[in-house]
Amino acid sequence: MAHKVKINGETRELDVPEDMPLLWALRGELGMVGTKFGCGKGLCGACTVHVDGVATRSCSLPVGSVGDKEVTTIEALAETPVGRALQQAWLDEDVMQCGYCQAGQLMNATALLNRNPKPDTRQIDAAMSGNICRCACYGRIREAIAQVAEKGTANV
Amino acid sequence: MSETATSVKLNRRTLLKAGAVAGGGLFLSATMPFAARAAAGAAPEAGTLSAFVTIAPDNTITIVGKNPEIGQGIKTMLPMLIADELDADWDLVRIEQADFNPEKYGFQFAGGSFATPMNWIPMRQVGASARQMLLEAAAHHWGTAPSSLRTEKSRVIEPETGRSITYGELAAQAAKSSVPDPEKVRLKDPKDFTIIGRAIGGIDSPRIVKGEPIFGVDTQLPGMKYAAFERAPVFGARLVSADLAAAQAVPGVEDVFVLKGEDNPEGLIDGVAIVANSWWTANKAREQLKIEWDNGQWASHSSEKYDAKARELMQGSPAKTLASDGDVDAAFSGAAKVLEAEYAYPFLAHVAMEPMNCTALCHDDGKMELWAPTQIPQSGHGGVAKMLNLPPEKVIVHLTRMGGGFGRRLSNDFMHQAAAIAAKKPGTPIQLIWSREDDVRSDFYRPAGWHRLRAALDDSGKLAGIDGHFVTFETGGEVPMPASMDGSEFPAKFVPNMRYGQSSIDTRVPMGSLRAPRSNAIAFVLQSFLDEIAHEQGRDLPALMLELLAGREKLPDAKTPFGVQPGFDPARATAVINKALAMSDWKAGAPSGRGKGFGFYFSHLGYFAEVVEASVSAKGQVQPHHVWAAGDVGSHIINPHGAMNQAQGAIIDGLGQAMALAVNIEGGAVSQSNFHDYQLPRITMVPRIEVEFVKSDNPPTGLGEPALPPVIPALTNAIFAATGKRVRSLPIDRSLLG
Numbered sequence A: 001m002a003h004k005v006k007i008n009g010e011t012r013e014l015d016v017p018e019d020m021p022l023l024w025a026l027r028g029e030l031g032m033v034g035t036k037f038g039c040g041k042g043l044c045g046a047c048t049v050h051v052d053g054v055a056t057r058s059c060s061l062p063v064g065s066v067g068d069k070e071v072t073t074i075e076a077l078a079e080t081p082v083g084r085a086l087q088q089a090w091l092d093e094d095v096m097q098c099g100y101c102q103a104g105q106l107m108n109a110t111a112l113l114n115r116n117p118k119p120d121t122r123q124i125d126a127a128m129s130g131n132i133c134r135c136a137c138y139g140r141i142r143e144a145i146a147q148v149a150e151k152g153t154a155n156v
Numbered sequence B: 001m002s003e004t005a006t007s008v009k010l011n012r013r014t015l016l017k018a019g020a021v022a023g024g025g026l027f028l029s030a031t032m033p034f035a036a037r038a039a040a041g042a043a044p045e046a047g048t049l050s051a052f053v054t055i056a057p058d059n060t061i062t063i064v065g066k067n068p069e070i071g072q073g074i075k076t077m078l079p080m081l082i083a084d085e086l087d088a089d090w091d092l093v094r095i096e097q098a099d100f101n102p103e104k105y106g107f108q109f110a111g112g113s114f115a116t117p118m119n120w121i122p123m124r125q126v127g128a129s130a131r132q133m134l135l136e137a138a139a140h141h142w143g144t145a146p147s148s149l150r151t152e153k154s155r156v157i158e159p160e161t162g163r164s165i166t167y168g169e170l171a172a173q174a175a176k177s178s179v180p181d182p183e184k185v186r187l188k189d190p191k192d193f194t195i196i197g198r199a200i201g202g203i204d205s206p207r208i209v210k211g212e213p214i215f216g217v218d219t220q221l222p223g224m225k226y227a228a229f230e231r232a233p234v235f236g237a238r239l240v241s242a243d244l245a246a247a248q249a250v251p252g253v254e255d256v257f258v259l260k261g262e263d264n265p266e267g268l269i270d271g272v273a274i275v276a277n278s279w280w281t282a283n284k285a286r287e288q289l290k291i292e293w294d295n296g297q298w299a300s301h302s303s304e305k306y307d308a309k310a311r312e313l314m315q316g317s318p319a320k321t322l323a324s325d326g327d328v329d330a331a332f333s334g335a336a337k338v339l340e341a342e343y344a345y346p347f348l349a350h351v352a353m354e355p356m357n358c359t360a361l362c363h364d365d366g367k368m369e370l371w372a373p374t375q376i377p378q379s380g381h382g383g384v385a386k387m388l389n390l391p392p393e394k395v396i397v398h399l400t401r402m403g404g405g406f407g408r409r410l411s412n413d414f415m416h417q418a419a420a421i422a423a424k425k426p427g428t429p430i431q432l433i434w435s436r437e438d439d440v441r442s443d444f445y446r447p448a449g450w451h452r453l454r455a456a457l458d459d460s461g462k463l464a465g466i467d468g469h470f471v472t473f474e475t476g477g478e479v480p481m482p483a484s485m486d487g488s489e490f491p492a493k494f495v496p497n498m499r500y501g502q503s504s505i506d507t508r509v510p511m512g513s514l515r516a517p518r519s520n521a522i523a524f525v526l527q528s529f530l531d532e533i534a535h536e537q538g539r540d541l542p543a544l545m546l547e548l549l550a551g552r553e554k555l556p557d558a559k560t561p562f563g564v565q566p567g568f569d570p571a572r573a574t575a576v577i578n579k580a581l582a583m584s585d586w587k588a589g590a591p592s593g594r595g596k597g598f599g600f601y602f603s604h605l606g607y608f609a610e611v612v613e614a615s616v617s618a619k620g621q622v623q624p625h626h627v628w629a630a631g632d633v634g635s636h637i638i639n640p641h642g643a644m645n646q647a648q649g650a651i652i653d654g655l656g657q658a659m660a661l662a663v664n665i666e667g668g669a670v671s672q673s674n675f676h677d678y679q680l681p682r683i684t685m686v687p688r689i690e691v692e693f694v695k696s697d698n699p700p701t702g703l704g705e706p707a708l709p710p711v712i713p714a715l716t717n718a719i720f721a722a723t724g725k726r727v728r729s730l731p732i733d734r735s736l737l738g
């Protein structure tokens, strides 16, 4: 069955079973492989996308339940000032090691700053605790988010 | 004496070649056979060092990154060495990932922290050679002497006249100059380094933050199908029969077939492959499979039984002696006090963030092309060629960036599976992806182990002897390297009488290298036991350590599973210990309700001393608050960004292992399956971590591993300091602390 899903501002037609998780539709059907598979069970956050701005695990979100909500993926993160500021902070802090978890980290961090532009460390930790980084770049993830929270997005 | 990992230089055996490239560029290549055994895992006996640099007329410099990138920063770090001696403008340097090509690039490998020491001098010699050729070309161009010129940021400058010319403009001329003798080119005085020592971001990072396809699992080929591979839960089981009809009937499934493998987990094991139009569909179909497995004798194996067997073996005498110094029996018979303790640690999985995967295409002429996130392409390439009966040149391997390795991708079982599936579907590219459950349940695990330790204190309270009995695993009569020790581990040679024996238990649980193999377990055992001894003596572990090290000479170079290595240097150990004590204000003790613990270890050529401050709640919940780490990995930190990241990551990794991680065997299979029951550290656990490097007059060595081992005993020793309870078994059992 074909589903119409709004992804990064474009309406895309997905001819997949309605219970297929959005993750596999993005990666397999649309070739948008920036969103990552880590656990498939909602445990790691690697597959995080935004659904109407809310950080959501695409491995556990059936295509059929997206409806007319707007999906944003890492491929379109640079289109918002907060997204761009975080990408830059990630590079300035040289956050990543292998980098595999970072799309999910960035998507989740963006959702955090969109709803709370000035989180303290505790709030950062609480918001990011669903995202695993096997390389344990946690200290720098914290720093990079704090940096954007402090400096804002004016310069990006 | 053969070359140690830190003494490699380009020499007369080096093939340094230069030439012109189309459009007027300069190409320089260096290859050098290297005779020492290169690294951990299935490393071959001989390797090759190589470097490839191209300078284009537009002044860009392209350096080939020949080793696979797993997140250790190698793709950025090795080119930094070349670029610095070349006086390149780093902004104009491009790094290209090499494909697998042993004839051209020699040994391509990621693991063991040996890339840094092996490449430190040779890569710089390559850069310096290219620079010399450019200087000569400029001198020729201006009709002056090379000695009147200098270089900076990819330009040759004549200070007297102020004129300058780019490397790109000189490249065509330089290609005609003779190639210098790499042994004679002058290397920079380290104070003149401009790139080495600079914090440089990962070369692929700008692409990663945008979500660009860069990892193995991001490989996309026209017409590609997806595969899942069902294997036996019980290690060593063989497939008897399979009913594939229900799986075959799932819409979207293209094909379901049995693969008969061999009795070797490193290659192809028995299983059922499902090929479908999406990976999700393949996995749905997988649930419909009905397979009969023959578990043989292996289904009776369990962690519980291993533990019982090990405890029994430890009471007897060891099956073999690993090392024995002095007269241990005399030390014990004359002892005023004997301490005794049993330590244990579990199997661990790697759980690299990017699950195992491989994309394979069988061409119509039988050629097999693979896109493989592997730490050791050589063995996968050879294994696939053998499995498919193909000549080596008919197997092509493309290297991809990897979402972590930690040693897991030193085994290429996933490459064999992908190739075996693709071979049945000629013309169709197949992407095999493992689920996280597959990954947790078919790993090559850090081996579990047990140690019974006894210490003899003489009547003055001095440590007179240590007697250890290590119980480990064997498979087919052999103890694999990561499950081994050799009795040379510290404090051997620093305690007058010390002996270590070993016994082993037969298992089919596959075992492999996990970050800092051997040391990641043994540091916990030996540094904890030394902490026990120190407390018995009424002092702390650093005091005991410093006494053992005082006035002692460096040990001779030694043959290890990782090649011939420089011997343990007590002066370097003492320096990092003192540094960690100062950083953590050790003497001041811990604030009330908390404890401070210390750990030291020497592994993978690096010296690390670490202090952990931790608290334990009434319910036994452990929280590390602060970690101080002092490390000596030689004279230079090549890339402080990568170095800090590696050290901090290793520390959190170690804390996470100690606090929560274990793989248990039940009924011959792994009980854990995903991140809910294999709970990696999360951001909320992460303490403040301070790392400082003590620079010593030694060649730089790697940082992927040595910061991990000491943090585990530092944490468990901190728990003892906070609660008076000794952790002798990992992971830390909360119920014993609450």
Ligand code: FES
Binding pocket: A036, A037, A038, A039, A040, A041, A042, A043, A044, A045, A046, A047, A048, A057, A058, A059, A060
């Ligand atoms: S892959 Fe979705 S949470 Fe892990």
Ligand code: FES
Binding pocket: A096, A097, A098, A099, A100, A101, A102, A132, A133, A134, A135, A136, A137, B071, B353, B403, B404
């Ligand atoms: S950077 Fe490797 S998992 Fe996060």
